[in-house]
Amino acid sequence: MANINILKPTSANFQTYLYIGTGLIFVSIFDVFLRSFFNINFSTSLPGILNFFLPLIIGLIGFQMIRLEYSGNSIVDKINQSVNNNTFNAGLTLVIIFLTLLVIPPALNWMIFEATISGNTKEACAATEGACWTYIKVWFRRFMYGMYPNDFHWRINTAFITLIGFAFVGYLMRGKLKSYITFYYAIFYPIIAFIIINFLISGGSFGLEWVETNAWGGLSLTFIVSFFGLIFCFPLGMILALGRRSELPIIRYISIGYIEFWRGVPLITVLFMSSVMFPMFLPSDAFVDKLIRVIAAIILFEAAYVAEVIRGGLQALPRGQYDAAKSLGMGYWKMQIFVILPQALKLVIPGIANTFLALVKDTPLIFVVGLSEVVGMLQMAKTNPKWLGYAMEGYIFASILFWAICYAMSKYSQYLELKYKTER
Amino acid sequence: MSHRIKRIIPQLLTLLFVLAVIGFFTINAQLNMDERGIDFGYGFLNQESSFDVQFSLIEYDGSHSYAKAYLVGLLNTILVSVLGIIFCTIIGVIIGIARLSPNYLIRNTAAWYVEFFRNVPLLLQIFFWYYAALRALPLPENTEPLFGVTYLTVKGYYIPRLIWENFDILVYSILAAVISIVFIRNYARKLQEEKGEQIPVLLISIGLLLIFPAITFVTGMVQLEVALPVLKQLSKTSFIYAEGLSVPPELLALVLALSLYTATFVAECVRAGVQGVSKGQKEAAASIGLTPNQILKLVIMPQALRIIIPPTTNQYLNLTKNSSLAAAIAYPDLVLVFAGTALMQTGRAIEIVSITMLTYLTLSLAISLLMNWYNKKIAIKEK
The missing domain is CATH 1.20.890 (cAMP-dependent Protein Kinase, Chain A)
Incomplete structure (x- = not known):
């Protein structure tokens, strides 16, 4: 124990220990830096394992030497509290610093400093070692719009801008109109959305050329599928949740059966079903478009998950709420709509947000029926003979894209959660 | 009325x-x-399947029936799920505890890991590992050994194969050890309750688990041979490692992606569970004189596990269902073998899709029933 005590600072000699300790920590970091980037190693004479762990040992001694409670130096105090409160944590801190040092500079180098974005062909990328963002640039339109004809991309853009515009109309509703806001979003908005997408993106009338759904793709398809999925799975899930909590046995068992069935099977088999099995269940002359079948399957699937989340909220409400509503003479639907559901839904905002996130993340699965959104387009671009070997760039691009969408959604749900939070 | x-x-x-x-x-x-x-009708299940499967745990070729093909797919699904569950638990628990660490760097690294991996679609992650990351590995002939005897190559991961002789005797010996441990634990509990004496149950258990199988080895009843992977030339430019066990890259990519993705959810469950035990419990336990180890074992863990296990089981279930994404990278799981190849050949959409769905449904319902039973068993019995 004695030699460890030598390394322990006291308030008397702390200044000296602080200088030596900080110095040692910097030496250890510098050593890793030299080893990994300049291939210079000062301690090759030491045996293998000791040589390998030398920076860690030096750094640990350094951290040991500056670890003193109430040192009088606020910065050192903060460091000691947050990353250096015992030897184990100091070791972990060092490992993370070293790993960051080893990983981040090469990654940045690859992604930014040595990357290429100029030019329009693969040859532009041949010169450098870094990432080839030219590939993303050239394929960007495909990733966004799929195989949709280039001349008609304005139709998708216009449709989305109009839809966003209509979504904002709800915000502008004031006064008397405000009581219709739920009605507007629940019934009127989906109809508008369907009409816009049907006439503008699909076309076929008003002088717009018809584009079949096979050509749709890319991020816009992700948006269309998730949009309709979100809009329709929510009311269906709400009805199922009410059904599962119903006092009427037949309704309850049907709801339970439905929910447990869809929750028990993977989405990919549901999509399989919608593509190969569902046509068998329709009259032979009926034709339902592939995209509509897929969206319907996703809605039926996610509704079961939404139902379970909402059921959690319903169960969390105290009985008193039901009793109070009933004692006011409210009927079942009046009670649910004006008393129970508003409170229950407020409680389950995080859960619903998670389900919606899952829905967005599940959209790439529509590849099983031959529709390709962003990930599907990536697979297509990757196998293009002109652009072989740039899979990594594509995946990183799509990851960042999805991450941004999902992160924004989860942040928005946290904002909603705060906004509707009431003291209970 | x-x-x-x-x-x-x-x-x-x-x-x-x-x-x-x-x-x-x-x-x-x-x-x-x-x-x-x-x-x-389901009569087609007995017909000859006449297609091969790349990777199978049991003996199978085209001359076997569709029912056998179904079994191959099911076993492959179970293999991926079990491996994924093991790894996602290990990673998830580490990350979950790291998120509670007093160390600022550790806490935030773990938080970033969770934020990133759970916001990227699983399919994209599987593609990333399979088409980008694992494709960057070296060819078999240029591979440096990993841990001395295993080889991580672009054609898969080659590990030594264990060849057992009289493997069943080893299983029996372990079973015998487990049974005697149960008896010793009961005896120890009785001793503790009646006389207040304690015996080191854990040490004895570990000892028994080691000694019983060791006896079978020493007496020569069970023998173990290790077949190391050896580089073998197939043609002028094509090499593989023979003798050992080869893990196909599809399986590697799938297990990696599934466990890294599900680990983020497991980590959140673990964090919620540990945070859910109130501080007062720990203080109360300390004040009645329990040691830190006893506090963890007798007070914190039982309460934390009660919160952790139900949502974690749900995640395991999700992992099992998500393993059906294997079809995207041609790992022969249930969906690919049965709902893919077999369906293409026979054209029996209703029968095959219904069997596939029913299989997953049975798996899910069995686990949720088990979970409900367990929940009822561990629920706090309030007066």
Whole structure:
């Protein structure tokens, strides 16, 4: 124990220990830096394992030497509290610093400093070692719009801008109109959305050329599928949740059966079903478009998950709420709509947000029926003979894209959660 | 009277609606099948499948039946799920605890890991590992050994194969050890309750678990040979490692992606569970004189596990269902072998899709029933 005590600072000699300790920590970091980037190693004479762990040992001694409670130096105090409160944590801190040092500079180098974005062909990328963002640039339109004809991309853009515009109309509703806001979003908005997408993106009338759904793709398809999925799975899930909590046995068992069935099977088999099995269940002359079948399957699937989340909220409400509503003479639907559901839904905002996130993340699965959104387009671009070997760039691009969408959604749900939070 | 009618009418309407939907589908299916001259039935399961599967745990080739092909797919699904569950638990627990660490760097690294991996679609992650990350590995002939005897190459991960002789005796010896441990634990509990004496149960258990199998080795009843992977030339430019066990890259990519993705959810469950145990419990336990180890074992863990296990099981279930994404990178799981190849060959959409769905459904329902039973068992019995 004695030699460890030598390394322990006291308030008397702390200044000296602080200088030596900080110095040692910097030496250890510098050593890793030299080893990994300049291939210079000062301690090759030491045996293998000791040589390998030398920076860690030096750094640990350094951290040991500056670890003193109430040192009088606020910065050192903060460091000691947050990353250096015992030897184990100091070791972990060092490992993370070293790993960051080893990983981040090469990654940045690859992604930014040595990357290429100029030019329009693969040859532009041949010169450098870094990432080839030219590939993303050239394929960007495909990733966004799929195989949709280039001349008609304005139709998708216009449709989305109009839809966003209509979504904002709800915000502008004031006064008397405000009581219709739920009605507007629940019934009127989906109809508008369907009409816009049907006439503008699909076309076929008003002088717009018809584009079949096979050509749709890319991020816009992700948006269309998730949009309709979100809009329709929510009311269906709400009805199922009410059904599962119903006092009427037949309704309850049907709801339970439905929910447990869809929750028990993977989405990919549901999509399989919608593509190969569902046509068998329709009259032979009926034709339902592939995209509509897929969206319907996703809605039926996610509704079961939404139902379970909402059921959690319903169960969390105290009985008193039901009793109070009933004692006011409210009927079942009046009670649910004006008393129970508003409170229950407020409680389950995080859960619903998670389900919606899952829905967005599940959209790439529509590849099983031959529709390709962003990930599907990536697979297509990757196998293009002109652009072989740039899979990594594509995946990183799509990851960042999805991450941004999902992160924004989860942040928005946290904002909603705060906004509707009431003291209970 | 009116109250009863009020109860019956909605139920009747719902029932009629559901029956009408089912009836509509059944009649259409009947008509469609008659039109195409297909008859409904599961007899095709006994027919010769005549397709090969790349990776199989049991002996299988094209001459076996479709039922056997189904079994191959099911076993592959279970293999991926079990491996994924093991790894996602290990990673998830580490990350979950790291998120509670007092160390600022560790806490935030873990938080970033969770934020990133759970916000990227699983399919994209599987593609990333399979098409980008694992494709960057070296060819077998240029591979440096990993841990001395294993080789991580672009064609898969080659590990030594264990060749057992009389493996069943080893299993029996372990079983015997487990049974005796149960007896010793009961005896120890009785001793503790009656006389207040303690015996080191854990040490004895570990000892027994080591000694019993060791005896079978020493006496020569069980023998173990290790077959190391050896580089073998197939043709002028093509090499593989023979003798050892080869893990195909599809399986590697799938297990990596599934466990890294699900680990983020497991980590959140673990964090919520540990945070859910109130501080007062720990202080109360300390004040009645329990040691830190006893506090963790007898007070914190039982309460934390009660919060952690139900949502974690749900995640395991999700992982099992997500393993069906294997079809995207051609790992021969249930969906690819059965709902893919077999369906293409036989064209029996209704039968095959229904069997596949029923399999997953059975798996899910079995686990949720088990979970409900467990939840009831561990629920706090409040007076």
